[in-house]
Amino acid sequence: MTGQRPGRDRDEEGRARNARPRDGLGRPLPYGTAGVERAPEGLHRTPEQTLAEAQELLDAGMPFHAHEVLEDAWKLAPEPERALWRGLAQLAVGHTHCLRGNVRGAQALLTRAADVLAEQPAPGPHGVDVAGLVAWARELSAALPGGVPTDLSAPVLRRR
Structure with missing residues (x-):
């Protein structure tokens, strides 16, 4: 295929997909390193399944992975609900930046x-x-201008 970089990770359909393992905050690790299992992409989950899975990941300190679940919902949702899922995905990314210590990125996404x-x-x-x-x-x-709070808890998507 012309225009592709040699050795670039691709999925079964030929789309670029980074296959590097990732840590709990989604940071890439060297190839061959044991990483955290990633949520499968492109799954059709019900809203209930999406919210439950995302909350489990948020509670486990894995907001990057929750973002991937919420991003699937955003991409697959009917138009009237896309903004909701986009906002939830952005919230998870903001939380990710927070836990990574990226105050500027966290503030922007939050x-x-x-x-x-x-x-x-x-x-x-x-x-x-x-x-x-x-x-x-x-x-x-x-x-955040005072630093990432030491008692930072995960956002609660639905009242329990």
Whole structure:
């Protein structure tokens, strides 16, 4: 195939896919290293399955992997729900940046997520705690200039 770099990781359909193992925060590890199992991409999950799986990953300190699950929902959702799933995916990426110590990236993504989620009706579709997530993202973003809080907890997608 012309235009492809030699040795570039590809999936079965020939699309570029990084096959490097990743750690719990999604950072690439050297080939041959044991990494954290990644969530399969492109799965058709119900909203309930998506939210449950993403919450499990968030609670386990793996927001990058939760983002991948939420991104699938964003890509596959009907148009009226895409903004909700995009906001949730951005929230998970903001949390990832936070845990990686990237304050600037965390603030940008958390603010973007809060802005998107604030446009959603409350209560949110599928029981998503839109108001709680907006507050969580805004409070965390405002606290970040002082450093990442040591008592940082995962966002709660739905009230338990």
